[in-house]
Amino acid sequence: MAFQPIVNLETQTIFAHEALVRGLNNESAQAIFQHINDSNRYLFDQACRTTAIRLAAELHIPCFLSINFLPNAVYEPERCIRTTLEAAENHGFPIEQIIFEITESEQITDLVHLRKIVEYYRARGFKTAIDDFGAGYAGLNLLSEIQTDLIKLDMALIRGIDQDKVRQAIVKGVLQVAGELSSLVIAEGIETQAELITLQGLGINLFQGFYFAKPAFQSLAQIPLDRFVTVV
Template sequence: MAFQPIVDISDGSVFAYEALVRGLDGSGAGSVISQVTPDNRFAFDQLCRRRGVELAAKLGITSRVSINFMPNAVYQPALCLGTTLAAARRHDFPIERIMFEVTEGEQIEDRPHLTNVLNEYKRQGFTTAIDDFGAGHSGLNLLAEFVPDVIKLDMELIRGIDHDRVRQSIVVNCVRLARDLKIRLIAEGIETEAEFLMLKGLGVKLMQGYLLAKPAFEALPQITFPAVAEAAPRRRRAA
């Protein structure tokens, strides 16, 4: 796993660290996930959960750890959580610090199954998140059926937002929607100071992207705030 922080720019704290899958040779997520098949999907999903919790405890993460899960690998939600719960107990990692993100990598054909999975995760005390909000299955239809704790805006909405009025309008209304539904909103994929400033001005407080920190392999990276971040400290080491 590599870890990338999600930062609260209002005070410079870390909201969560996302655990991003890597190969044993350090290869990226795309290369690893391309090797996942229906036959090994369940084992892979369970291994990612266990490894994410193990490393979070080893690295001393005191905020949340965000773990992507594959909905099609989850057959009985309560039973499939056994590995995660066992790892949390074994490493004394509180389950309320574990956030599960629905990934965009799979085509979801059984929407009721997905909402059942998310409801069970929330019932068990985990934080739930819809990733890539605004793309594929992760849109308003899913939100109408299940209200998560967190939504992560699709990075295609973020790219070039500083000079795109349409993207600005979409994001500002997503901020209002999240506020009305009491959902935390994260903007991911931030790469430029201009994007950072625009999102800050639109009311986005939780951000993730290379501008702030690149993923670090089995480590917590240093966070670097852009020079334009007036209210935030310039540099902050990960806690």
């Protein structure tokens, strides 16, 4: 696993660390996902959860831990969550600090089943998020069916937004919808100060991206102090 921070500029704190899949020698997530199929998807999903929780406990993460999960790997939420609960208990990591992100790396085959998963997770005290919103399979259709605590805007919406009125209008619309649904919005993929200034001006406070820190392999990334400065 590698960990990348999600920053809250309103409070000038780290809101969460996202656990990102890596190979044993820091190979990319893309390289790992090439080996995932129907025969190993469930075990892979479970292994990622337990590994992320174990490392988070070892690194003494004091904030939220964000873990991606594969919706099609969760057959019965009650059974699948058992391993997560056991890992959290064994390693002393509070379940109320865990966020489950619905990843868009594969098409969701059963929205009713996914809704059941999200509702079950939230009832057990976990936070939930839609990852990469605005790209792939994570769009308005998914949001109309599944309500989560957080919505993470895909970096395709963020890239160059300071010079793109269309992207700005889209993000404004998403923020209005998210507000009515009581969901927090995270802008991921921030690479420049200009992007950050524009997004702050639109009302976003939670950010993730290389501008703050690249993912750190098996450790927590260090953020330069000047990155916490509110620029608007």
